[in-house]
Amino acid sequence: MTGIGRVLVAGAGWIAHRVHLPYLARLRQAGGLGELLIADTDTARAEAAAREFGARMHAGSLEEAAAGIVLVATPPSSHAALVLRALKAGAQVVVEKPLALTAADAAAVWRNSVESGLRVYPLYTSRHRPEVAVLRDAVAELGDVRQVRAAWMRRSGVPVTDGGRAAGVLWDLGSHLADLAVHLAGWSAVTGTATARHQHPSTGGQDAAAWQTVTAAGGTASALPCWHGVSAAATVDPSFPAGPVRQLRLEASWAAPGAARDEVRIDLEAEKGSVHWRTVLGWSPDRALAPAPAAWAVRDGERHVLVDAQPRDARHEYAGQLDAALAALTTPDCRAEAVRHLRAACASTALLHAMDSALSGIAQPFTTAV
Template identity: 80%
Template sequence: MTAGIGRVLVVGAGWIARRVHLPYLARMRASGALGELLVADRDPAHAQAAAREFDARVHTGPLEEAGASIVLVATPPGSHPALVLRALKADAQVLVEKPLALTTGEAAAIWRASVESGLGVYPLYTSRHRPEAAVLRDAVAELGDVRQVRAVWMRRTGVPVTDGGRAAGVLWDLGSHLADLALHLADWHTVTGTATALHQHPAPHGRATIAAWQAVTAPAGTASAVPQWNGVSATAALAPSSPTDPIRQLHLEASWAAPRAARDSVRIDVEAEKGSAHWRTVLGWSPDRAVAPAPAAWTVRDGRRQVLVDAQPRDAHNEYTAQLDAALAALTTPACRAEAAGHLRAACASTALLHAMDTALSGTAQPFTTAV
């Protein structure tokens, strides 16, 4: 863990903050690496409950008055851009839960504010901190130009417990992980193209299939709205990197409650110039991680299959801890500052892609381009 942080303010005392961020930061404070831990929430009862659980202090005023050196934004997705910009104006560095923003313009505004202020913004896209992601990225780099990525996340049950997550929709909830991983594995830094998308898996009227692992720790009364759709299928045709290269394609599918899904599953397939790479896993907190198939990752080249990772990590805490370790090091260590900028640029790219896909759900193909 990083030493020498004076004060951290966690904005949002919902499920992810109480499951991941506050326990991590409370351990930092106990070790002496963090001076003071503050928590704020629009619901005072949630803030007070979290403060009691993690021996933090409730902050009730504007975040600008907290005097925090780092602000961690763990609120509903639609509120992320405004809170990040306010934190930067208050001279704080920022950790922000995924998705960074819900529009290309909002993401670009965060990028500009970070550059102009000289302060870091580190978006928390946890899945890229899985050890398999690093192994696969290195393997894909040996396969030449990537032509196509297909990323699919099917849950048997797993509608978000919070209204904010439901309001954003499955494309931003699960799809933000898939888009980030796809661009990361393919090493596609700049994305320009056209997106199409379709709703899938209509939600049963009046019933939301909340995942058991969320319901256990959710504050009472945190969810009410039932989503209209549980699933989405989206495709992006990306402009080639040079005039002589073929068009690249990215296909995403995600569902909170996929019909006939026996267990939660994620599959990512990368087709490249010299071969292909494949990942079969379970992301997040699903108990189905315990029965994820093996091998977890492999490549195929010249007709030969090479296993890269046999079994996946079973405990989701591992990647969340690795993520926060990396994020705080990137924000507080000058030598790592470029890493934070790289993660922010990647989040701007995935936001542009998902914004176009989200807009395309209206029935019209949408152009997109990275704005930074």
């Protein structure tokens, strides 16, 4: 990683306060970063963050910051627009998940990144778990993946921020699941049809995630109409003529009825066997309760343990994703990795956009044109 001049963090909310700003402040203290700027629509929050992390509050426009790298940590609805503005201003970009809320916006980010020669690295934290590399190697030995089932069920974990709840559980938890499905199955481009339905409606937001302590601007976040769960499916067209159709089934809940603890379940069925992962993602305190073995493969009727121990501390993958992001943006040899990562984000965005649209009750087509 080469030296970094000026970084602007757009958004000083929970994720920036918990992850990005501590990381960048440490990098700056170590001499790897020249200047750290923080901007937020809530100037008081930006000023407080600047004082805490030894940064400078930026009150002007994104373009006026003249930053070499812009890290977008705002509500999901603003991600694509801010990424496009940063690219137009000549900056490389790191952006929180989801990359965008529509396939068209994701494609616009891709197009502008390619045309400008500037890199965009979306942050999908879960793929930086140490188990994921082991799982992907195991899946690669089993041939073409025919079906992926992915579920993230929280016992209690509704976002406390307006922006997080407004995007909905599909874009919050489902973004991680769709990214892992695309990454593990090797589906870099997807075309097909999606369906989806709501599950268990909101109870008013009383069961907000206990580990999130920073609220929206102006004090306690207001309750927004939402559903706490969603179930979705996608039929993915074969990658070659006459090939098998692939299936993706996705389920996510912020507050699953009857759930004793948070759990993530991912199962991949391939030509020669299957791979299974049971874990807890994110900052959930239930990481300490995740069972072992964490992952196993089944081939020729025999079960083989792939990962026994569970990583209990979430800081590893959150720091790892930023290490990877900055390397992808600043190291010449990492350009191809940055392109692959952005392509995968466009694929998962297309899937989720179709699923989100299908909540209206009408099946929706999707495709990635990148």
